[in-house]
Structures are given as C-alpha cells and as structure tokens.
Amino acid sequence: MKYSYIKPRSKTIFTKDVLLLLAFFSVTMVMLFGTYAFLLFRDYRFTQDMLDINEQKSELRASILKMSNEIATIEKQVLLSEKVFTKNSVLKESISNLFDLVPSRITLSEAKIMENGLVLYGITPNKDVYNFMLQAPLRSIFHRTYSSFYPDKNGWLRFVSTNYIDEEEELSSEN
Amino acid sequence: MISKLLESLYTKVFINIVIENSQTVVYVEVCSKKSVLQNMHKYFDTTTMNSKMYEFIHAYYKESPFCYVSILDKSPLQGAIPTCDVKEMSRYCDINSSEHRCFSKDWAYYTSEYDLEAIKHEYRSAGVDFIFSPFVIMANFFKDKIDNTLSMFVLLEDNYISFSVFDNSKLLYAEYLNMEHHKESDELLMESPLEDDELDGIDLEEIDIDDDSSGFDDFTNIEDLDSGEAIDEFSQEQEIKEIITKEEYSPTDGFNEDYQRFSLIKGALNTFYKDPKYNSKFIESIYIADGVGVTNDLKNYLEEEMFLSVYVRKIDLAVALCDMAKAEI
Numbered sequence: 205m206k207y208s209y210i211k212p213r214s215k216t217i218f219t220k221d222v223l224l225l226l227a228f229f230s231v232t233m234v235m236l237f238g239t240y241a242f243l244l245f246r247d248y249r250f251t252q253d254m255l256d257i258n259e260q261k262s263e264l265r266a267s268i269l270k271m272s273n274e275i276a277t278i279e280k281q282v283l284l285s286e287k288v289f290t291k292n293s294v295l296k297e298s299i300s301n302l303f304d305l306v307p308s309r310i311t312l313s314e315a316k317i318m319e320n321g322l323v324l325y326g327i328t329p330n331k332d333v334y335n336f337m338l339q340a341p342l343r344s345i346f347h348r349t350y351s352s353f354y355p356d357k358n359g360w361l362r363f364v365s366t367n368y369i370d371e372e373e374e375l376s377s378e379n
Numbered sequence: 380m381i382s383k384l385l386e387s388l389y390t391k392v393f394i395n396i397v398i399e400n401s402q403t404v405v406y407v408e409v410c411s412k413k414s415v416l417q418n419m420h421k422y423f424d425t426t427t428m429n430s431k432m433y434e435f436i437h438a439y440y441k442e443s444p445f446c447y448v449s450i451l452d453k454s455p456l457q458g459a460i461p462t463c464d465v466k467e468m469s470r471y472c473d474i475n476s477s478e479h480r481c482f483s484k485d486w487a488y489y490t491s492e493y494d495l496e497a498i499k500h501e502y503r504s505a506g507v508d509f510i511f512s513p514f515v516i517m518a519n520f521f522k523d524k525i526d527n528t529l530s531m532f533v534l535l536e537d538n539y540i541s542f543s544v545f546d547n548s549k550l551l552y553a554e555y556l557n558m559e560h561h562k563e564s565d566e567l568l569m570e571s572p573l574e575d576d577e578l579d580g581i582d583l584e585e586i587d588i589d590d591d592s593s594g595f596d597d598f599t600n601i602e603d604l605d606s607g608e609a610i611d612e613f614s615q616e617q618e619i620k621e622i623i624t625k626e627e628y629s630p631t632d633g634f635n636e637d638y639q640r641f642s643l644i645k646g647a648l649n650t651f652y653k654d655p656k657y658n659s660k661f662i663e664s665i666y667i668a669d670g671v672g673v674t675n676d677l678k679n680y681l682e683e684e685m686f687l688s689v690y691v692r693k694i695d696l697a698v699a700l701c702d703m704a705k706a707e708i
Contacts, residue, residue, distance in 0.1 A: 207515045212508035215445050
C-alpha cells in the first residue's frame with residue numbers, strides 16, 4: 205500500500221554511532237590482520253633463511269670434507285716428495301760417491317743404476333788397475349760383483365762391471 | 380538483501396501523532412518482527428511541537444534506526460473525489476495546489492500542498508515519514524462495509540468530520556467538515572440575526588444579472604418564490620434557524636457538539652442530494668467511526684430526524700494511523 209502523501213525517509217542501520225563503532229573495529233581489525241600478515245611474512249622469511257643457512261652449512265661441511273681429503277692427499281704427496289727428495293739426495297750422493305770411487309786412470313763410458321744394482325761400462329789400462337782401484341770399493345758396497353773384460357783397439361781393456369745388492373741380506377743386516 | 384536481513388534484527392518504532400482540539404496524542408508502538416513489544420499513549424497539552432514532545436519522541440527515536448513518524452492530516456483543504464482521472468479532478472478541486480493519491484483506481488483523496496509543507500516544517504526536528512488522509516483511514520476501517528453496501532461513512536475526529544458516501548466501493552461523495560469553522564459561522568448567525576438577510580442578499584445563486592431590482596425585492600416577487608432554487612434556499616435558511624434554536628437550548632457542550640455533528644452530516648447529505656456534480660442516490664444507513672466518544676444523542680438524532688440506520692464503531696485514530704504506517708513499509 206502506498207497511501208501516504210509523502211515517502212518515508214530512507215532508514216539505515218548505519219547511524220553515526222554505528223559508523224564510528226564500525227570505523228574503530230575496522231581500524232583495529234586492519235591493524236590486527238596487518239600485524240598477523242607481517243608476522244607470517246617474517247616467519248616465512250625466517251624459515252627460508254634457516255633453510256638457506258642449513259644448505260650453506262651442509263655445503264660447507266661437504267667443502268670441509270673435500271678439503272680435508274685434499275689436505276690428506278697433499279700431506280701424502282708431501283711425504284712422498286720428501287721421500288723422493290731423500291732418495292734423490294741419497295742417489296745423488298751415491299752417484300757422487302760412485303764417481304769419486306772411479307780412479308782417474310779408469311774412464312767410464314756408461315753407467316746404469318738400477319734398483320738393486322749397478323752396471324758400469326768403461327775402459328781400464330789393465331785388469332790390475334781395475335781390480336785394485338775399482339773392484340775393491342765396489343765389493344765393499346755391493347754383495348755380488350761380476351766383472352767381464354774384453355780388449356779394446358788401443359790395447360786397453362773394456363770392462364763391464366755388474367754389481368748387485370741382495371735385499372734379504374741387507375734386511376737381515378739392518379735387523 | 381543484507382539490509383533486509385539486518386533490518387529484521389532491529390525493532391521497529393512507530394510514532395503516531397494525532398492533533399486534537401487543544402492537545403496532541405502521541406501513540407508509540409515498538410514492534411519486533413511479528414509481535415508488539417510495547418505500546419503507549421501520551422497526551423501533550425499543545426497542538427504544536429514543543430520540547431517535551433520532542434524529547435519524548437527522540438527517546439524512542441534512539442531505540443532503533445527504523446523509527447517511523449506518522450501524522451494524520453488535518454488540512455481543512457483536503458477531501459476525496461469520485462475519480463482518479465486527472466482531467467476530471469479539476470471539476471472537484473484545484474489540482475494545481477493540491478497533492479493527490481488514488482485509492483484502488485476508483486477514487487482519489489487530496490490535500491493542500493502548502494499544508495503538507497507546513498506539517499513537514501512543523502515537525503522538521505523529529506522528521507515525518509508518513510502523512511495520511513483521514514479518508515484513507517476511514518476507507519480501511521470500513522473496508523468490509525464499503526465493498527458491499529450503499530451507505531454514508533463518517534469518521535469523527537475532535538474538530539473534524541470526514542464524510543463520505545460509497546456505493547459498493549465506488550465513492551459518490553466526500554467532504555471534510557471543520558466543526559470549528561461551522562461553529563464560528565453559526566455563532567455569527569446567532570449574534571447578528573439581522574445579518575441573515577444581508578448574507579442571503581449576497582448569495583450568488585439568488586442574484587439575477589438581468590434583473591435590475593435589488594436583492595430585497597426578490598422576497599416580494601411571488602414568481603421567484605415559485606422557482607425551485609428559491610424554495611431550496613428557503614429550506615436551507617430554515618435548517619440554519621433550526622440549528623440556532625437547538626443550540627440555544629443545549630444544556631452541555633457534549634450535546635452541542637453532537638448536535639453540531641448531526642447538523643454537519645445533515646448539511647453534507649443535503650449537498651450530496653442537491654449538487655448536480657455528484658451522482659446522488661438515496662441513503663438509508665450510516666456507519667460512524669467514532670474517534671472522540673460521542674454520546675447516544677447523535678445516533679438518536681440521525682435515527683429520529685433523518686430515519687437512518689446508524690451503526691457506530693469505536694476507532695482509536697492513533698492506532699489506526701499506526702496500522703496504516705505498518706502497511707506502508
């Protein structure tokens with residue numbers, strides 16, 4: 205029915221008091237949700253950082269392990285190099301001693317150094333020079349010494365001296 | 380949809396204002412969705428909005444945002460007309476300065492635009508949501524009778540009478556009668572009976588433009604007395620004299636008012652019978668919505684002098700106004 209001469213004023217539940225209350229609650233809710241969202245974001249970032257740090261930690265652990273292995277290898281290599289260096293020094297000294305052993309009257313043409321032996325090729329004026337001046341010191345060093353001669357064109361003798369160190373005897377002597 | 384849902388959570392407050400002769404009745408009804416939670420009548424010894432009334436209304440206004448203020452229109456320039464066609468309305472009232480509404484497309488009721496604005500201005504502090512015509516209230520009150528009878532229907536207010544004639548829901552005649560206005564004019568008649576002749580003398584219906592003679596000469600002219608118009612005027616004059624004599628012997632104000640109401644109803648019925656604008660029919664019964672508490676004298680006058688079947692129903696105008704407001708929303 206529309207029998208009134210005038211239309212009623214529009215009615216709304218949103219009066220001034222209600223609007224004020226709604227505004228207050230809206231601001232409060234916005235602040236609460238804002239804080240909640242901020243905390244969620246911070247939590248997410250914290251989790252992400254934690255995962256990143258764990259990943260970095262595991263990478264670093266792997267890296268440390270790798271480096272430890274490398275250090276061990278290098279240490280082994282150092283030991284080996286020292287050993288080689290020592291061996292070389294010994295060898296050098298041996299060679300130097302060897303050449304010191306060779307008298308001036310004997311000329312070496314070739315020398316083969318082996319692990320357990322030494323083969324010398326050279327020229328000697330005679331067997332006695334060889335036997336007294338070279339073979340005697342060689343025999344003091346090596347366990348077994350074999351010499352063979354054959355004459356050269358100028359009347360001198362070419363010789364081949366084969367000398368061996370027996371490891372078993374050396375070990376027993378060391379013991 | 381949401382606003383409707385929220386609206387159902389609130390109570391509705393209906394504030395209904397009925398202005399009487401020297402006081403204002405404010406009827407408040409607080410309703411929930413289906414039931415009435417609180418209702419009360421409050422009487423203020425003023426006919427305008429004062430601070431006490433404002434405070435009373437404002438206290439209820441704060442109870443709910445859905446508060447509706449309804450006022451019963453008391454404009455003396457209101458009425459009802461038996462047509463809803465704007466072209467035909469001009470025959471009955473000045474539609475340019477009136478606000479009108481159609482009732483079921485059969486008839487219309489109208490009031491003065493100026494008076495509507497005056498009501499809005501008067502109650503601007505409280506605000507007005509509905510202004511109802513007493514004819515609408517009467518039509519709703521006698522809905523069961525209006526639809527199937529040919530009768531007079533009268534709504535009695537403190538100072539006004541809404542008079543209407545319906546023939547099976549078709550309005551034949553309606554008039555809004557101001558008792559105060561008629562009383563004043565009657566008093567004038569009582570105080571200076573010599574002026575009756577003068578008043579009759581300037582009646583336009585009796586003036587004959589072609590006739591050179593004065594108005595007093597008309598009484599001496601036997602030919603004029605033979606005409607129907609002169610007889611009608613004579614009978615009206617007789618009625619007025621009857622009213623004056625009866626009022627002179629009235630022992631109480633209640634008696635006066637009842638007789639005044641009777642005379643107004645009688646006058647309105649005469650107009651209905653005589654005015655060619657209206658399709659007059661013989662009326663045998665009258666239904667009265669009593670909003671003031673009339674004595675049995677009025678019923679006796681109507682039954683004995685006009686030979687009408689009288690039916691009186693009590694009406695609480697403020698409650699009826701509230702029911703109208705409820706139906707509007």
